[in-house]
Amino acid sequence: MKTAPFAPFEWMIAWRYLRARRAEGGVSTMTWISLIGVTLAVFALVATLAVRAGFRAEFVDTVLGTDAHVTVYSQLYVTETGQTTRALTDYAEMAERVSAVGGVLRAAPLVKGQVLANLRASNAGVEVFGITKPDLLEIPGIAGSSQSLGSLESFGTGPGQGIAIGSGVAREIAASVGDKIKLISPNGVRTAFGTSPRVNAYEVAYIFHSGRFLVDKTRVFLPFDEAQAYFNKEGVADEIQVMLAEPEAVDAAIPALLEAAGERALVWTWRDSAGAFLRALQMQDNALFILLAILVMIATMNIVSGLIMLVKNKGRDIGILRTVGLTEGAILRVFLIVGASIGVVGTALGVGIGVLFALNIESIYQVVDLVTGQQRQSLERDGYIFPPALLLWSDLARAVGLSLGLSFVVTIFPARRAARMNPVEALRYE
Incomplete structure (x- = not known):
């Protein structure tokens, strides 16, 4: 039967699969593992980007606080x-x-x-x-x-x-x-x-x-x-x-x-004097983003494992749904909703925890000092920087886009596998 994409019943079926207990053929344990994995990966990404942005801002503020923004001199x-x-x-x-x-x-x-x-x-x-x-x-x-x-x-x-x-x-x-x-x-x-x-x-x-x-x-x-x-x-x-x-x-x-x-005038800007270091910071930021993106990708792979197990356990249900008229597209969307929901919730939790971490970075530094016995004041006097975390909308957008994008993409394969399941084969031994 023909239905509008993402009809209410598709969301209802996806929700039942998400909260199903293992005794009912669900994979709630894998769902939790996938959710926690995505949450921690996104948290690590957001927290790292915030600390790096804070370090760059602190460095630039220090440079701008002691040197001229532009130096004008003569040929x-x-x-x-x-x-x-x-x-x-x-x-x-x-x-x-x-x-x-x-x-x-x-x-x-x-x-x-x-x-x-x-x-x-x-x-x-x-x-x-x-x-x-x-x-x-x-x-x-x-x-x-x-x-x-x-x-x-x-x-x-x-x-x-x-x-x-x-x-x-x-x-x-x-x-x-x-x-x-x-x-x-x-x-x-x-x-x-x-x-x-x-x-x-x-x-x-x-x-x-x-x-x-x-x-x-x-x-x-x-x-x-x-x-x-x-x-x-x-x-x-x-x-x-x-x-x-x-x-x-x-x-x-x-x-x-x-x-x-x-x-005869020439100019020398603060970017010229600190440019090499800023470029090195940018290269490090790009490398860190790639490494943490791999971490997010690994975390989203848990969604694939959970969905594959869910498709296997729900083979009978899929066969029945197909025999009563659900199209391949409807089955595909049900499992897309399941996988995407894990990605969306995990991303939201990861961003939330990451934001809380960034906003309370000073308290976290104090806890680390208490646990390790380090004294930041003495290190700061020697020129070491313990920067505040800085939340940038661009960094949050990159983290959210990466996590959601990977979550949606990795869901496609098990969802298509479920949609193409032959109902006759699924019900052969039922």
Whole structure:
């Protein structure tokens, strides 16, 4: 007899098969195994994707919290005295033009140089960033460091100038707030007999902890005017640091920034500096997704096993249903509903548990700390990241689509086997 696809009686038969006990010819045990398998596989997929997304977001936030979103600098050119340089002589005007570009939060001139930091018998190679106090206060990873020591109020003030150093630098030379450290540059004072090293002493006003190991271990912030004098760069800057309202849209902002900066300008974005690591993360994410997709596929194979057993146990029922007029299509849809229902319910449970896991990741970290005796705080101080989980709709859609797709596909084979069963053979020995 002809019926509409997925008629109510088809759902009723499928439901009876799903909840049938083994004594009635059902395979409820296999149904539960299939359901649990799909649930755990989808949970693992959702949880892993959320943790990986959180790690990437944490890394990007750390990069954006300490470095410029875009660095504007100059092409090499020859000065009137015949020297080759990249120095920006019109840095104030360039910063003002760049600041006027839509989406730019601020543009800060910068002077950079590498020197030796010394305190008592300890030395460390550091990278000095010369920056104004208002611009330094706008760097969230530095000024907003929750584990910082001291204050930026005295940055660049008083005799000897207050400076900011990274926690790694402070640890390397055993410096604390209030200590006076020496910065030694080989390219120092110009005299009639050549250039002698420049040695200046500065008081440590602020020790920051940005969360980036290399930044904390090597970076020192010096007041902009003092850095110009220290590195013999009076009246010039090395580059312009640009902060954007939407760092993820940095590629779209480049043409306008280049136009505002001038014809000799070049740019270097945060994607360029962190691009290799981000690409490596993306490759790892793809590999993890493939491995977990295989896990989901294995879990959905349990649905096939359960349906094959169900078809075998329900051979008599299938024969009777066919003799009373059910078409092959109706039988096919009944078993499709059985297999798909397991996949849908397992997927929903797996996503639900995965979401709960992601939302309570901090509590889970604490439980792991309690069980294993590990102290995350000490590891985090050394630069290790324990990221929060981040739920992305795209990741949830991928997990749901993969699980449901595999559940529907693997159901087709046993459903077709049931639909093509010969009713005469099924009832021969009944």
